[in-house]
Amino acid sequence: MKISNETIIEMYEKMVKIRKFENRAMNLFAEGQVGGFVHLYIGEEAVATGVCASLRDDDYITSTHRGHGHILAKGGDMKYMMAELFGKESGYCKGKGGSMHIADATKGILGANGIVGAGHNIAVGAGLAAQYKGTDQVCACFFGDASTNQSTFHEGLNLASTWKLPVIFICENNGYGISVSQARHQNITDISQRAVSYNIPGITVDGNDVFAVFEAVQEAVARARKGQGPTLIECKTYRWRGHFEGDPTVYRPEGELEQWKKKDPIPRAEKYILDNQVMTQAEMDQLNAKIDAEVEEAVEFAQASKFPDVASAVLDVYTDIVEEGRTR
């Protein structure tokens, strides 16, 4: 695999960005500065990063309730993300979406999604549009292991396969749907095998190895751009935090988290980078400091922003109609 040092550094930077953003969001939630449902991506950074590093700016992604990582990896701006978590007017969704619904159409981000399984077919639609218009764009569709029990998953794979659509289905298999372990929600361990029924390639990769994800997605994207149809890539990974902030995680067997922490994707990449002199320790420290500053800047930006004017509540239900507001 030919991959430049710049790409390696870029991927490393993305992973660290996600980690630091999420850690900060976690603290802000604990402090009560951020509310609602917040699902963190800590531990799974290599997946979004490896996938989006294989995409162009004009490619699409669909995301999930656990979307911060996907959005950052696809080039989302931390400032607007953070402001959205705060519900501020300057946020990506002007405060209307919150953590679960961040979108950035200019970056091909078709939105985080609060409905488990909703992204599968939206991705199919984006793929259909690319095929219809004859562009070579692709759509990467992120979804969790537990979402593969929704009919939408099966419908989406079937349609994408039948119409040979440029969709890369990325299953983030973190072993749980909220409290229900994979063994209790489906009678298989490798979701990749579900591809067989739809006659598309399905593979399993180490989702905590950014290079493994990157390499697999490169191949799948190349295939999709050539009109050879969709691919299902299952990335085995683990979420370190609870399902949402506030989840006591009583359902986890003892030792499981610690075991997975040993496979932390970030030190793995760091080791590679240092061993192969892609960066020096000093450069790496500098990069980390830069990202720390960026996160702080995002928080300050969010804190300094205003809450939206209530009159805005009735805007954007439609492109044209403005709904009636309140007199109070």
Place this chain on the structure above:
Amino acid sequence: MRELTYGQGIKEGMRIKMLENPDVFIFGEDVGLFGGCFGVTSGLFEEFGEKRVRDTPISEGAIIGAAVGAAAVGLRPIPELMFVDFATVGMDQLVNQAAKMRYMFGGKLKLPMVVRLPSGGGVAAAAQHSQSLEAWFTHVPGLKVVYPSNAQDAIGLMLTAIDDDNPVIYLENKTLYAVPGQVEDEVKPIPLGKANIKREGNDVTIITYGKQVYDSLKAAEMLEKDGIDAEVIDLRSLYPLDKEAIFESVKKTHKVVIVSEEAKRGSYAGELAAIIADECFYECDAPIKRVCALNTPIPFSGNLEAYVLPNADDVVEAVKSLF
């Protein structure tokens, strides 16, 4: 008397019936060891075991569909969907199957099932986790719909719903789960279609249910200071509907305000207004008013959400506009 929260009341209702009848069982996403996303089923897994308190995969179609099938052959399932918003995913099973099978089959089947659906906004859960969709369910012939507002009613309605041989949609308001209430030591089943007059009054009838019962009672207190004596009716059961209680009250007050958390357009509140206009028009001496959420999805940001959802002030304002 004893104190239970609304959530505990729901659980208590299920528990009583589960102890009584081995055919009653619960299933849904994370309802087992986790105790449900809002903790409503906590402890039931330990008490009844995984046969009767089952975690399902994320498959709302299968959850509702399996309940229909199990009910059709004699069990009394209580499926739970984590949020009413996810009923959309299981809607075929609910609307085309559960609601219609008995009728289509010429009355040959019974479908005793209770579908639990946490509803409503107010928890910064944004557009896909905050809706109030009661109008969808009340619109469908074949479904019964209840919506308790307190622990005592939660128990009483649950007891009746489980014993009912028809599909019953059991709506719950997620902001009420932790609200404590006084509960009789032995709660009797509350017949469906029996409203509860929460406050008697002579000047205006406020018809409501669920969380808006609290807003309406608060509004009634505020109105009292202005010399307006409001009657507050908690419907409890949206279908069957206690028309008698409504008409009785209207005959007394001649003014009606209907309060619900739904988007106003196409709401169940609208249906209530239509029923009154249809059947009780000559008793009204003012327009029938609806206080609802705005016709928008529910926004995330706290101030926007508060603006979109109705509150006690809106009720006061609506009432005052009638005088």
Place this chain on the structure above:
Amino acid sequence: MNSIGIIANPASGKDIRRLVSHATVIDNNEKINIVERIILGAQQNGVKKVYMMPDPYNMGYRVEDKLKTSGELKCEIEVFDFYKEDTVEDTYKAVQMMNEKNVGCIVTLGGDGTNRAVAKDIQEIPLISISTGTNNVYPDMIEGTIAGIAAAVVASHQFDKAAYSNRDKIIEIETAGQLKDIALIDAVISRDIFVGSRAIWKVEDIEKIFVARSHPASIGFSAVVGGKTIITEADDFGAYVSIDKNAPKIKIPMAAGIVLPIGTSEPVILNFGEKHETTTYCRGTIALDGEREIEFHQNQTFIFKISRNGPWHVDVKKAIEVGQQNGFFTV
């Protein structure tokens, strides 16, 4: 008591080669079916105890459950109870425990990579390998029932293992004066800069190929050498070639459905005891039996040697023949 060990690799049959070549998917349910047939074949022929490696899909328990439910299970199945890492570590651990339990035979389900992991520590226990992986040279395509019967013959300890098995060759890779790893079939030096998704398929990045055996009718890197010369399991040597873009090209089956023209130097024979030393000039990886395993950077020295320190590989047909000739199957 006659016992056997079974190591079914839960990870085989689903890697990236389903995407970059035309390889088949072998899911874990299929492996369960095979394990079931092995056990049924073995228990009918005197095996009383079957030890199994634990895995995330619980293949062992699933088989046990299935055969108990159908009333067919006569032997005892013991799935080792240790903390599953869900990595190759589980294989190492299981092989070590099978050694402690003194099993008469180990049956593997997997590909070349699986067998390589088993070979590291199998010592004197005879090995039957069933192919459930991709591009395999080492394991055989054999029916599970037949493998189970052969395993029973072997585990009976009634026959000299030289009558049905041979000790395999391996490639030993040393660095910094220590044995770093082994390969059963081939070791490949590649400019591919990371282990990544493990499988190796990019021919343009290959520098050198070492083989313990080679044949043009096999698939993968050993076929590259096989295109020039055949080296059998019996030969007391191996060989290596360097990829040479300017050399005359031969069409080689590199992966399932992928036949490519490849130019190499003439094979250089590596006799037992001979060392080939190579020092890296850039970043890269060494792939062992088709999987990238070792990442290296510039100026690292590796030594490649061929030896006969591999496992006792059972010829299933021969084992059953030995049984038949000696009345082992007579009721």
